[in-house]
Amino acid sequence: MPIRLGRYSEPQPDLALLRLRPDFYASAHPGPGDVLLLVEVSETPADSDREVKVPLYARAGIPEVWLVDLEGEAIEIYRQPSPEGYREARQVLRGEALSPEAFPNLTLAADEILR
Numbered sequence: 001m002p003i004r005l006g007r008y009s010e011p012q013p014d015l016a017l018l019r020l021r022p023d024f025y026a027s028a029h030p031g032p033g034d035v036l037l038l039v040e041v042s043e044t045p046a047d048s049d050r051e052v053k054v055p056l057y058a059r060a061g062i063p064e065v066w067l068v069d070l071e072g073e074a075i076e077i078y079r080q081p082s083p084e085g086y087r088e089a090r091q092v093l094r095g096e097a098l099s100p101e102a103f104p105n106l107t108l109a110a111d112e113i114l115r
Contacts, residue, residue: 003038004029005060011053014068015039017100032060036102041068046076054078058085064101068113075110 002010010029017037018030025034038057040049046069057065058081065086067076073094079101080087092098092110099107 001025002029003035003062004031005056009056009060011056013038013053014041017102032062035062037064037066037100038062039066039068041070043070045071050076055085057081059083066098070114073114075113 001016002012003016004010015038016030016035017039018025018034019036021030021034040046040053042049046067049067054065054067058078061081063079063081065078067078069076075092075098076089077092077098078086078089094111094114096110097107098110098113099105
């Protein structure tokens with residue numbers, strides 16, 4: 001399902017964790033205010049997602065984006081969106097753990113995501 005970022009912008013992330021809505025999004029696509037976490041998965045170099053989609057999500061105010069770079073064996077975490085991009089960006093490697101900002105008590109192993 002696409003995420004409606006604007007009149008002419010509806011990217012389709014690989015995974016979207018959304019706020020619960022009574023109509024289960026039957027009446028309209030989710031927008032930035034509905035998104036808790038977006039995940040993009042890249043099997044090839046992640047440059048296009050990193051250079052195109054991630055800044056687009058930041059400008060729209062998506063609170064958190066994970067870019068799963070399978071080729072690079074890393075997960076890039078982007079938080080604190082602004083019109084200029086994400087203010088916080090960090091990389092998680094194999095052997096490390098990560099938690100979605102919306103669910104800080106949920107810990108996921110990077111190895112499980114990258115396999």
